[in-house]
Amino acid sequence: xxxxxxxxxxxxxxxxxxxxxxxxxxxxxxxxxxxxxxxxxxxxxxxxxxxxxxxxxxxxxxxxxxxxxxxxxxxxxxxxxxxxxxxxxxxxxxxxxxxxxxxxxxxxxxxxxxxxxxxxxxxxxxxxxxxxxxxxxxxxxxxxxxxxxxxxxxxxxxxxxxxxxxxxxxxxxxxxxxxxxxxxxxxxxxxxxxxxxxxxxxxxxxxxxxxxxxxxxxxxxxxxxxxxxxxxxxxxxxxxxxxxxxxxxxxxxxxxxxxxxxxxxxxxxxxxxxxxxxxxxxxxxxxx
Amino acid sequence: xxxxxxxxxxxxxxxxxxxxxxxxxxxxxxxxxxxxxxxxxxxxxxxxxxxxxxxxxxxxxxxxxxxxxxxxxxxxxxxxxxxxxxxxxxxxxxxxxxxxxxxxxxxxxxxxxxxxxxxxxxxxxxxxxxxxxxxxxxxxxxxxxxxxxxxxxxxxxxxxxxxxxxxxxxxxxxxxxxxxxxxxxxxxxxxxxxxxxxxxxxxxxxxxxxx
Amino acid sequence: xxxxxxxxxxxxxxxxxxxxxxxxxxxxxxxxxxxxxxxxxxxxxxxxxxxxxxxxxxxxxxxxxxxxxxxxxxxxxxxxxxxxxxxxxxxxxxxxxxxxxxxxxxxxxxxxxxxxxxxxxxxxxxxxxxxxxxxxxxxxxxxxxxxxxxxxxxxxxxxxxxxxxxxxxxxxxxxxxxxxxxxxxxxxxxxxxxxxxxxxxxxxxxxxxxxxxxxxxxxxxxxxxxxxxxxxxxxxxxxxxxxxxxxxxxxxxxxxxxxxxxxxxxxxxxxxxxxxxxxxxxxxxxxxxxxxxxxxxxxxxxxxxxxxxxxxxxxxxxxxxxxxxxxxxxxxxxxxxxxxxxxxxxxxxxxxxxxxxxxxxxxxxxxxxxxxxxxxxxxxxxxxxxxxxxx
Numbered sequence: 001x002x003x004x005x006x007x008x009x010x011x012x013x014x015x016x017x018x019x020x021x022x023x024x025x026x027x028x029x030x031x032x033x034x035x036x037x038x039x040x041x042x043x044x045x046x047x048x049x050x051x052x053x054x055x056x057x058x059x060x061x062x063x064x065x066x067x068x069x070x071x072x073x074x075x076x077x078x079x080x081x082x083x084x085x086x087x088x089x090x091x092x093x094x095x096x097x098x099x100x101x102x103x104x105x106x107x108x109x110x111x112x113x114x115x116x117x118x119x120x121x122x123x124x125x126x127x128x129x130x131x132x133x134x135x136x137x138x139x140x141x142x143x144x145x146x147x148x149x150x151x152x153x154x155x156x157x158x159x160x161x162x163x164x165x166x167x168x169x170x171x172x173x174x175x176x177x178x179x180x181x182x183x184x185x186x187x188x189x190x191x192x193x194x195x196x197x198x199x200x201x202x203x204x205x206x207x208x209x210x211x212x213x214x215x216x217x218x219x220x221x222x223x224x225x226x227x228x229x230x231x232x233x234x235x236x237x238x239x240x241x242x243x244x245x246x247x248x249x250x251x252x253x254x255x256x257x258x259x260x261x262x263x264x265x266x267x268x269x270x271x272x273x274x275x276x277x278x279x280x281x282x283x284x285x286x287x288x
Numbered sequence: 289x290x291x292x293x294x295x296x297x298x299x300x301x302x303x304x305x306x307x308x309x310x311x312x313x314x315x316x317x318x319x320x321x322x323x324x325x326x327x328x329x330x331x332x333x334x335x336x337x338x339x340x341x342x343x344x345x346x347x348x349x350x351x352x353x354x355x356x357x358x359x360x361x362x363x364x365x366x367x368x369x370x371x372x373x374x375x376x377x378x379x380x381x382x383x384x385x386x387x388x389x390x391x392x393x394x395x396x397x398x399x400x401x402x403x404x405x406x407x408x409x410x411x412x413x414x415x416x417x418x419x420x421x422x423x424x425x426x427x428x429x430x431x432x433x434x435x436x437x438x439x440x441x442x443x444x445x446x447x448x449x450x451x452x453x454x455x456x457x458x459x460x461x462x463x464x465x466x467x468x469x470x471x472x473x474x475x476x477x478x479x480x481x482x483x484x485x486x487x488x489x490x491x492x493x494x495x496x497x498x499x
Numbered sequence: 500x501x502x503x504x505x506x507x508x509x510x511x512x513x514x515x516x517x518x519x520x521x522x523x524x525x526x527x528x529x530x531x532x533x534x535x536x537x538x539x540x541x542x543x544x545x546x547x548x549x550x551x552x553x554x555x556x557x558x559x560x561x562x563x564x565x566x567x568x569x570x571x572x573x574x575x576x577x578x579x580x581x582x583x584x585x586x587x588x589x590x591x592x593x594x595x596x597x598x599x600x601x602x603x604x605x606x607x608x609x610x611x612x613x614x615x616x617x618x619x620x621x622x623x624x625x626x627x628x629x630x631x632x633x634x635x636x637x638x639x640x641x642x643x644x645x646x647x648x649x650x651x652x653x654x655x656x657x658x659x660x661x662x663x664x665x666x667x668x669x670x671x672x673x674x675x676x677x678x679x680x681x682x683x684x685x686x687x688x689x690x691x692x693x694x695x696x697x698x699x700x701x702x703x704x705x706x707x708x709x710x711x712x713x714x715x716x717x718x719x720x721x722x723x724x725x726x727x728x729x730x731x732x733x734x735x736x737x738x739x740x741x742x743x744x745x746x747x748x749x750x751x752x753x754x755x756x757x758x759x760x761x762x763x764x765x766x767x768x769x770x771x772x773x774x775x776x777x778x779x780x781x782x783x784x785x786x787x788x789x790x791x792x793x794x795x796x797x798x799x800x801x802x803x804x805x806x807x808x809x810x811x812x813x814x815x816x817x818x819x820x821x822x823x824x825x826x827x828x829x830x831x832x833x834x835x836x837x838x839x840x841x842x843x844x845x846x847x848x849x850x851x852x853x854x855x856x857x858x859x860x861x862x863x864x865x866x867x868x869x870x871x872x873x874x875x876x877x878x879x880x881x882x883x884x885x886x887x888x889x890x
Contacts, residue, residue, distance in 0.1 A: 012408040012798070019407045033437035036454060065392040066399035066761060066787070100377065100387050107379045128329045136322045139315070143323070150378060178786050191889055203435075204787065208810045210466040211473060226435055249438035251403070256432055258411045259425065266415045310635050313624035315537035336758065339725045343755055352751065354769075361757075398761035402787060405794040412797070413818035472810045475827050478852045479808070481638075482645045482845040483695040491649065491841045492698065 001272060008265040015258060022254040026246035034233075035245055040213055041230040044198045044220035045081070047171060053086040055170040056163050060185065061091065061098035061105070063177035067202050068101065071175050073228035073241035074200040075105045078173055081235045083113045088159050089121040090169070092145065094133060094180045099126040099149060118157040125149030130180030134188040138166045166193045171219075175200045182209055186217045200227060295490045301325075302488040341365065364390075427464075430456045523550045524612045525561060525586070525603040530620035538595040538624030543588045545614070548605045551581055562604040562611075563588050569600045569616050593622040633886055644851045649844030658843050660835045665804050665822035672778035672802045673710045682717035682752075683707070684776035686792065688783020688807070689723040689763060692730050695830070696808055700783035701727075701734050702833035702842065703806075707780060708738030712747055720753040721770055723763045728755040764788035768795045781805040781820070782829060785812045793819035806832060859883065 051057070059078065063071040082089050091106070093099040102123055115121060124145040127133045136144045141163060142155050154160050162168060172195050174185045182199040189195045196219050199209060203224025212218040222231055225248055228241035301321050308318035344358035372383040416422040433439035434457025443452050450456070486492035527546035534542075543563055551558040558581045564573040577588050593599060600618030604611050652658060676683045685707060687700040704720065711718045718735065722728035732753045739748040756766040768791065771779070779796040781789065782805070789805075789812040796803045797819055805816035806824030816823045824832050827849075834842035863883045870882040 010411070012411075015407050015411055016404040019404055023403065033441045035437050036440050038458070065387075065395035068392070068396060097387075097391070100384065103377070103379050103384065104388070127326070128333060129326045132322050132325050132329075136319065136326065139319050144326070150376075202787075204811045207461060207465045208469045208473070210461060211470040214462070214466055224435075245437055249436040249441075251407075252432045252436050253438060255407050255410055256429060258407060259414045259429070262411045263415055263425070266417075306638075310628050310631055311626055312535050312537050312628055313626050336725070340758070343725065395761055398765060398791070399787060401791055405790045409790060409794055409797075409815065409819045469810055472808070472826050474856060475849075475853065476808050478641065478849040479695050479827065479830060479845075481641055481852075482849050483698065485642050485645055486649075486841055486845060487693070489646075 001268075004265045004268045004272075007261055008269045018254055018258075019251060022251045023247045026250050027243065030243060031246045031249070033246060033249060035226070035229045035242060037230045037233055038227075040221045040223070041227055042220070042234065044078075044173070044222065045231065045234040047196065047198065047219055048078075048081050048085060048087070051085065051087060051170050055087045056090060056159075056168055057082050057087045058090045058092065058166075058169050058172045059102075060172065060174045060176075061093040061102040062095045062181045063101060063175055063202075064095055064097040065101070067177035069240075069244065070202050070225050070228065071177055071200060072101065072105065073225070073239055074222045074231060075101070075175050076109055076239060077228065077231040077235055077237065077241075078175075078200070079105055079109045080112070080237060081231075083109065083115065083120070084235070086120075087170075088163075090141075090159070090163060091121065091123040093126040094128075094130055094184070095177075096126050096128075099123070103149075118152075119159060122154075122157050122159050123149045124154065131184045131188050133180075134166075134184055135192065138188070138193045140165055166195055169195060171196050171198060173198045173200065176205070177202050178205070181205075182212070182218070186212050190217045198222075203227075291493065295493070299488055299490065302484070337365070427460055431460060434458070521550065522558075522605060522607055522610050522612045523548050524614045525605050526614075528601065528603055528614050528617045530599070530601045530617055532620065532622050533589060535625050535628050535630070538622050539591060539593055541590045541593045541599060541601075541620050541622050543590060543601050543603075545586050545603050547581070547584070547586065548612070550605070550607070557581075557607060559606045559608065561586060562606065563590065564602050564604060564613070565590065566600050566616070567598060569618060571600075573602065573616075595622050595624060597621065631889065634889055640855070641848070641852045645845050645848030647844075648847040648851075649841055652840035652844040652847075658847055660831055660843075660846070663824065663828050663832050663835060665806065665824045665828065666832050666835060668802070668804055668822045669707060669780075670710060672780075672804055673707065673714055673716060675802055676711075676777035677714040677716045679777045681777035682719050682774055683711050683778045683780070684767075684771065684774075684796075684801070685718060685720045685780040686767060686783070687720065687722060687727055687731060688781075688785055689760060689788065690784035691724045692726045694784050696782075696784045697727060699830050699833035699842075700806075701730055702837045702839070703780075703782055703829075704731060705734045705738050706836040708735040709742045712739045712742035712744040715744070715747065717749070718752060719770060719774060719776060721763070721767050722753065722755050723758060723760075725755045728753060760786060760788055764791050767792060771795050771799055771801070775799050776801055779803045781807070781816065782824070783807065785809055785816075787812075790815040790819060796820075859887075863887075 048057075059075070059082075061075065079089065091102045093102060106121070106123065110121075113120075117123075124141075125148060127144060129136075133144055142160070145154050148154055148157065166172075166189060172185055172189055174182050174197060176182045176185075176199060182197070182201060182205075185197045185199075190197045197217070198220045199212075199218050200222040201209060201224070203226070206221060206223030206227070209218060209221055213221055222228060225241050225244055229238075229245045232239050232242050304314060304321055305318055308314040341362065344361050346352075347355050347358045348362075368383065368386055371381070371386060375381045375383055377383045410428070414421075414425050414428060416425055430453055434453035434455075439453035439457070443454075483492060525545045525548045528543070529545070530541055530543045532542075533540035545561070548558060548561075560581055561579045562575050563577045563579070565576045566573040576590050576592060579586055579588055590599075590601075598619040598621055600616045601620065602616045603614045648658075673683055685704055687704060688694070688697055690697050692698070692701075708718055720728075720731050720735065722731055732750055735753055736745075736748050736750075739745055756763050770776075772795070776796075776799070779792075779801045781792055781796075781803070785792075785807050786809065789807070789809075793803060793805065793816060803820040804822045804824075805820040806829040807813060807816060808826045808829055810826075813823065813825055817825075827846075830842070831846060834846045866881045866883045870880055874881050
């Protein structure tokens with residue numbers, strides 16, 4: 001009984017330790033569970049496959065180092081896929097640190113392809129303003145980004161010579177960890193300029209974008225680490241996300257076990273207290 | 289005029305941008321306002337940086353609580369700014385090194401705390417006290433299992449598909465979750481329209497620093 | 500002589516046809532003002548040259564030529580690569596009100612052939628987007644509701660707002676902090692002062708500050724934006740004045756920490772662990788830091804009241820806090836507590852907007868269902884969903 005009562009009110013540092021073990025061990029000793037692909041991830045893959053080679057694709061880096069583990073693997077896989085299909089990639093960022101994340105991504109992926117800056121891809125850097133940046137890009141990308149991240153004139157870059165506005169772009173992939181992000185691209189890029197928008201977001205934000213998926217305002221959505229792992233599976237290039245999925249699986253299982261223990265100990269201790277005539281309150285009001 | 293000028297600017301700019309949605313002929317005027325907005329936002333970042341500097345300087349000067357951290361903040365602000373301006377921000381620059389070895393680990397660490405806090409919050413809160421709590425608990429179980437490969441790993445081939453965690457998770461997300469999110473989205477959007485209208489018409493003036 | 504010349508031309512044409520040396524002009528040329536735009540643009544469309552389909556000599560491309568008179572000097576304004584089933588080109592260099600004539604030149608390696616000129620075409624700006632009439636009506640209707648009810652509230656009309664559980668706990672929370680001799684912590688979110696949730700939060704801050712002043716407790720308000728800090732200082736100062744305790748107001752308790760999300764939450768966690776507030780309020784816009792705040796607050800034993808309209812953070816607050824104002828309850832709470840006409844009127848106007856949306860959702864689902872069975876009205880699809888397309 002003492003053990004049950006102790007379990008009901010366990011020191012949370014023990015929980016933290018168990019979570020740490022659950023995350024670290026599968027990284028050191030991978031299990032290799034296969035990743036199943038969801039339709040919302042497959043639709044992005046199919047769209048990139050269906051685009052004629054040389055299509056213009058915008059990749060908007062709207063995340064920061066905090067959300068790197070979830071969103072960065074998506075960026076790597078998507079860039080890899082675009083470069084394999086010889087699409088022309090236009091990189092930009094609506095978050096200040098997004099531009100640096102793009103530099104990192106290009107450094108990790110670019111070496112595997114024979115790419116020439118200005119011909120195969122450009123990095124336009126960060127621009128503050130969220131919705132208004134996208135709206136202005138609908139008229140002229142050159143005016144919004146007169147220079148690329150390194151200070152070169154945008155109009156002088158061979159790739160950008162044929163990309164005057166959003167209307168010249170076949171697909172936008174927004175890798176987003178908050179605001180501005182996917183809602184801004186859907187509100188402006190899709191609603192006003194009818195561009196195809198694909199999204200990649202953290203797992204915690206993904207549920208709120210499901211309405212956009214249903215209406216077709218988003219053509220697809222990569223949600224969290226699982227979404228990143230799915231895209232790696234689709235392009236047949238398992239990377240960081242696939243490796244980390246084992247940890248996520250075990251961590252989820254450990255949390256489920258915690259919850260089961262918590263409920264068992266809760267019911268036993270409640271029955272014990274009721275039996276002892278203490279009549280415990282059912283918890284603070286307002287909590288389910 | 290300290291209050292009136294911002295209110296007039298807000299009204300004129302707001303009305304033109306809204307009208308442009310319905311009146312194509314106003315496109316160039318709206319584009320001009322948008323360009324001004326982009327310029328002003330860039331300067332606002334600069335103003336924010338000066339403000340940050342001023343506040344932390346005052347903290348150091350008056351020895352307010354935690355003033356030594358303000359010294360570190362100012363060193364960081366100038367350090368990153370100068371290295372970026374002098375050496376550039378491309379790959380393999382000093383700025384990039386500082387970003388990768390300072391910003392990156394610090395931000396990631398704070399975000400990683402969530403993994404632990406989610407476990408302790410779930411342990412404490414997901415108890416079947418009431419019918420609602422039990423439903424919440426069941427949904428959490430299904431989504432947690434369905435979201436990871438483990439949820440499909442153990443499912444044998446003869447298992448009915450409508451009892452598999454992945455299938456159930458998809459239904460919860462596509463039906464229950466989407467309905468709720470859509471309702472919240474509609475409500476929040478109406479709130480944004482209403483507040484924007486109040487700001488445009490000068491009924492709402494809290495953004496000017498008054499209640 | 501003339502007949503001999505015609506004879507030679509005919510023979511040459513026959514020889515050219517036999518050897519595939521003719522290049523026929525593009526067909527179906529059309530030029531018209533680009534619809535629903537700000538002017539300065541003419542759409543030119545045409546069908547491929549039959550020679551392109553025949554494929555005997557590859558076509559290199561099409562050029563668009565323009566003049567201001569049918570017999571005037573033509574200038575090239577653009578070119579299009581071949582290989583499409585039909586062609587379109589937008590001339591963005593047209594001046595409004597000026598008459599233009601267009602012709603299309605098709606080229607191969609050896610020759611080029613022009614279409615007959617077509618025109619006149621004039622660019623003009625349109626003053627109304629007819630496909631957005633639905634949005635205009637909806638915007639006007641919603642605005643009318645909001646403004647009407649604001650004016651009604653200003654005229655003194657009483658509006659009912661249902662009781663919100665979290666609000667009743669505010670007094671209990673502040674009382675608890677006073678009894679324990681510990682401060683009250685109020686975090687107004689991490690968005691700036693123009694965010695509607697921050698506005699609602701600062702309104703509630705005013706009421707909480709009045710209560711804290713009356714109870715003679717301490718109020719800590721860490722802010723993530725300097726403008727929010729300035730506004731919060733004014734709000735709290737006013738509240739203390741209203742409570743008759745201007746001497747108790749401490750400006751340094753309302754501090755700006757940092758704009759950085761996780762830097763801010765690290766700072767607030769530090770305040771919680773050092774100052775150990777007994778009551779924590781998290782009201783406003785929050786992102787991933789919500790759970791970190793709530794869990795740290797729980798670890799120090801504080802009673803916690805949260806309120807946000809961020810769908811992704813609500814589950815964390817509900818799981819970790821004692822009371823949560825969900826979505827619009829936050830806005831309702833600020834209207835409820837302040838009784839300000841602008842907030843009350845807006846709330847009611849929004850509610851009527853929701854009623855209308857609800858009615859259309861029900862009608863839409865019903866008509867979409869009937870549409871499945873081919874039910875029509877006046878020969879057109881009954882599905883109401885088309886009414887709400889935004890183009």
